[in-house]
Amino acid sequence: MARRRKPAAAAADLVSRIERGEPGAIARALSLVTDESEGYEALLGPLFRRSxxxxxxxxxxxxxxxxxxxxxxxxxxxxxxxxxxxxxxxxxxxxxxxxxxxxxxxxxxxxxxxxxxxxxxxxxxxxxxxxxxxxxxxxxxxxxxxxxxxxxxxxxxxxxxxxxxxxxxxxxxxxxxxxxxxxxxxxxxxxxxxxxxxxxxxxxxxxxxxxxxxxxxxxxxxxxxxxxxxxxxxxxxxxxxxxxxxxxxxxxxxxxxxxxGEGERRRRRQLRKELSLLVASLIARNTLERIGERHIDALLAGTTDPLTLGRALLTEEI
CATH class of the missing domain: 3.40.50.300 (P-loop containing nucleotide triphosphate hydrolases)
Incomplete structure (x- = not known):
């Protein structure tokens, strides 16, 4: 059985092929990052450093x-x-x-x-x-x-x-x-x-x-x-x-x-937007993973409301 390569090694190989302009590698990377498929996170850093x-x-x-x-x-x-x-x-x-x-x-x-x-x-x-x-x-x-x-x-x-x-x-x-x-x-x-x-x-x-x-x-x-x-x-x-x-x-x-110098200002605006989208995505993913049936039960029972519960989930109070 062939040994599966570590994500970092696989990402480095894919990025190298992207830099050579291989259409298949470009298409593969686009699929990984847009679908957030397994191994996509290892690509994000190397790709960003080349942007x-x-x-x-x-x-x-x-x-x-x-x-x-x-x-x-x-x-x-x-x-x-x-x-x-x-x-x-x-x-x-x-x-x-x-x-x-x-x-x-x-x-x-x-x-x-x-x-x-x-x-x-x-x-x-x-x-x-x-x-x-x-x-x-x-x-x-x-x-x-x-x-x-x-x-x-x-x-x-x-x-x-x-x-x-x-x-x-x-x-x-x-x-x-x-x-x-x-x-x-x-x-x-x-x-x-x-x-x-x-x-x-x-x-x-x-x-x-x-x-x-x-x-x-x-x-x-x-x-x-x-x-x-x-x-x-x-x-x-x-x-x-x-x-x-x-x-x-x-x-x-x-x-x-x-x-x-407007180009640099726009670049900074792009980076701020990218970071804010990523942070929002990470927070949402982490919070959604913690929503359980007990939270839904509490909403059904009327002992809390979505806003109060949402804030509690974000601050990890429950």
């Missing part, structure tokens, strides 16, 4: 605004510039297979055989706030693999639209000139977090209205935030119109992050 080098770009926007189509075009731009690209898409329906993004992968099919591009869906199950709590370990896997750019696509609804700012370096909000998307973007608070607005499907007649609405909303806030003026760009991902300009602005924002 912080990639440019992480988040894409938010309502479903149907064309985020995936825009990402497809941007990947082409980045690859032409010689950058490798990792893609994480938060899938609202299934763990890694099925769901909206799997269908959208048909639009990114041209990159499927490109060794410089890696795509993976991240299930929205087990969320804390608006984004999956496993988003940070998943990002660290791709960072350890050495991808120059990591693109994160949100589900496109709810809290994840705002939470993305605590995860990535650059936030791109994608809207479309119909169904009030531009107003939905403002309502969701993305005017406070977006570094770039891309009004997709710019070949539609209503594009000028959408551009004007977003610019008007931005004019209500500070003109420059942390040395950066938020840009608004019309584009048509279907034809490629405006995509090169969007890519150039993303590069410009990356340079601004380094020049102004």
């Amino acid at each position: 912080g080098r990639s440019h992480k770009i988040g894409f938010c926007g309502a479903p149907g605004s064309g985020k995936s189509s825009l990402i497809n075009r941007l990947v082409t731009c980045f690859r032409k510039a010689g950058d490798t690209v990792g893609i994480l898409a938060v899938d609202p329906t299934s763990p890694f297979t099925g769901g909206a993004f799997l269908g959208d992968r048909l639009r990114i099919q041209e990159h499927s055989l490109d060794e410089g591009v890696f795509m993976r869906s991240l299930a929205s199950r087990g969320m804390v706030g608006g984004l999956n709590a496993a988003i940070f370990p998943a990002l660290h896997v791709l960072e350890a693999a050495g991808f120059d750019r990591i693109l994160v696509e949100t589900v496109g609804t709810g809290q994840d639209e705002v939470d993305i700012v605590e995860v990535v370096d650059t936030v791109v909000c994608v809207t479309a000139p119909y169904q009030g998307d531009e107003f939905q973007a403002m309502k969701a608070g993305t005017t406070e977090i977006a570094d770039l607005f891309v009004v997709n499907k710019a070949d539609l007649q209503e594009v000028d209205r959408a551009l004007g609405a977003i610019r008007d909303a931005l004019s209500l806030g500070p003109e420059v935030r942390a040395g950066w003026q938020v840009r608004v760009v019309p584009a048509a991902a279907a034809t490629g119109q405006g995509v090169a300009e969007a890519a150039a602005i993303i590069d410009e924002h990356r340079a601004s992050l380094k020049a102004t």
Whole structure:
């Protein structure tokens, strides 16, 4: 019988393969850290120590605004510039297979055989706030693999639209000139977090209205935030119109992050968010393991209430 390797040794071997860019190792590590499978904790430290080098770009926007189509075009731009690209898409329906993004992968099919591009869906199950709590370990896997750019696509609804700012370096909000998307973007608070607005499907007649609405909303806030003026760009991902300009602005924002020190501030914000999610997860796991039938009996008997009992469990008073 073959001797089973210790978790630390197995993790070191897997991380070494990830650093060599082996797709199978990257996929294996992503499965381990997002499912919290046996041995995943041994990976977290080595992966974290290899993080912080990639440019992480988040894409938010309502479903149907064309985020995936825009990402497809941007990947082409980045690859032409010689950058490798990792893609994480938060899938609202299934763990890694099925769901909206799997269908959208048909639009990114041209990159499927490109060794410089890696795509993976991240299930929205087990969320804390608006984004999956496993988003940070998943990002660290791709960072350890050495991808120059990591693109994160949100589900496109709810809290994840705002939470993305605590995860990535650059936030791109994608809207479309119909169904009030531009107003939905403002309502969701993305005017406070977006570094770039891309009004997709710019070949539609209503594009000028959408551009004007977003610019008007931005004019209500500070003109420059942390040395950066938020840009608004019309584009048509279907034809490629405006995509090169969007890519150039993303590069410009990356340079601004380094020049102004804003990049370090955002890195600190990301670390704070990652740590808070991890601590919350550890506390929840430890507390849930201690809930017994006697606690449920006490609730049924009315001798306590959920809040009092919950606080007691957290302070280990019972």
